[in-house]
Amino acid sequence: MFRAVYLQKTDSGIAADVRELPEDRLPGGDVLVAVEYSTINYKDGLAVTGQIPVVRSWPMVPGIDLAGTVLESVNPRFKPGAKVLINGYALGVDHWGGLAQKARVKGEWLVPVPKVFSTLQAMAIGTAGYTAMLCVIALEKQGVRPSAGPVLVTGAAGGVGSIAIALLARLGYQVTASTGRMDEAPFLTRLGAAEVIDRATLSSPGEVLGKETWAGAVDTVGSTTLANICASTRYRGAVAACGLAQGLDFPSSVLPFILRNITLCGIDSVMAPYAVRTEAWERLARDLEVGKVDAVTQVRGLADAIPVARAILTGSVRGRVVIDVNN
Numbered sequence: 001m002f003r004a005v006y007l008q009k010t011d012s013g014i015a016a017d018v019r020e021l022p023e024d025r026l027p028g029g030d031v032l033v034a035v036e037y038s039t040i041n042y043k044d045g046l047a048v049t050g051q052i053p054v055v056r057s058w059p060m061v062p063g064i065d066l067a068g069t070v071l072e073s074v075n076p077r078f079k080p081g082a083k084v085l086i087n088g089y090a091l092g093v094d095h096w097g098g099l100a101q102k103a104r105v106k107g108e109w110l111v112p113v114p115k116v117f118s119t120l121q122a123m124a125i126g127t128a129g130y131t132a133m134l135c136v137i138a139l140e141k142q143g144v145r146p147s148a149g150p151v152l153v154t155g156a157a158g159g160v161g162s163i164a165i166a167l168l169a170r171l172g173y174q175v176t177a178s179t180g181r182m183d184e185a186p187f188l189t190r191l192g193a194a195e196v197i198d199r200a201t202l203s204s205p206g207e208v209l210g211k212e213t214w215a216g217a218v219d220t221v222g223s224t225t226l227a228n229i230c231a232s233t234r235y236r237g238a239v240a241a242c243g244l245a246q247g248l249d250f251p252s253s254v255l256p257f258i259l260r261n262i263t264l265c266g267i268d269s270v271m272a273p274y275a276v277r278t279e280a281w282e283r284l285a286r287d288l289e290v291g292k293v294d295a296v297t298q299v300r301g302l303a304d305a306i307p308v309a310r311a312i313l314t315g316s317v318r319g320r321v322v323i324d325v326n327n
């Protein structure tokens, strides 16, 4: 038996509880993992509440991330005892996920936990931190260097935003953090933000072309904010768009693209090819200060996963929440 968060679709919505399940109910896969930690991402909030229907099969054990130790494996790449992690793929939406003491998964989804990180730290980073790294790599590939000028991070006090700030600052960028929680300015400054602005300055419809301000941006909120960022990105600058916390619309014009030659880089972490994932985790191991990750992380027990998943959709969770599934 193992404990897990369990989601069922009912006539009145989604029912979520924590329960004991027999191991033979785990889905198919060539590797059995003793999960140590999972985490709560925005997508887990969507899975638990059904606010946007991300779960594709029922019942579901949510959790798009996990880290733990291989218990059994018929996959030649992973031996029992190996420390492994998964971000995304079908986990927690189409295949039982990480908010459980055990998971049976496809070995091709597993990434070795980098030696510099514990399994707890790997989940403090989680999909949020790995996505932040994909965004930073995308800006670098577009030639956005620290000397090019200020780089904006939206949703700054959230998971992706807070780790993006820590990464960019460590790499020498001058980071402007945009947040709806100005009382979090000291926290964002400690992470490495040189400037903190109120997200209200970006969230309402603005000019199709504004003052050239940002050399680059990591946007986690989408909608009018993303349109305004594009309108104020400098000539040949780049914007990495990964999120929709404000909305999934994009009310922009072509002008920033055809007059300022800006680039909008779409970021998907879920189905990113294996080589892209391992590059991101190698860069996280090199470029992320572990102390900064510890400072943005709180650890909670499995029973807290459901209320925290609901809270993340209200934008009230600061940084990262790791779930100790054995607690």
Ligand SMILES: NC(=O)c1ccc[n+]([C@@H]2O[C@H](COP(=O)([O-])OP(=O)(O)OC[C@H]3O[C@@H](n4cnc5c(N)ncnc54)[C@H](OP(=O)(O)O)[C@@H]3O)[C@@H](O)[C@H]2O)c1
Residues within 6 Å of the ligand: 040, 041, 042, 043, 127, 128, 131, 154, 155, 156, 157, 158, 159, 160, 161, 178, 179, 180, 181, 199, 203, 220, 221, 241, 242, 243, 244, 245, 246, 247, 267, 268, 269, 270, 312, 313, 314, 315, 316, 317, 319
């Ligand atoms: N593309 C991918 O593969 C991928 C991977 C991971 C996450 N994501 C997406 O990235 C976004 C952030 O994920 P996360 O895990 O970091 O979530 P999170 O921890 O909840 O952070 C989201 C942040 O967005 C800001 N926000 C919330 N509501 C807003 C609104 N109405 N208008 C403007 N800003 C708002 C808040 O930051 P402030 O309080 O600082 O303003 C909030 O903390 C989500 O949309 C998620 O779905 C995408």
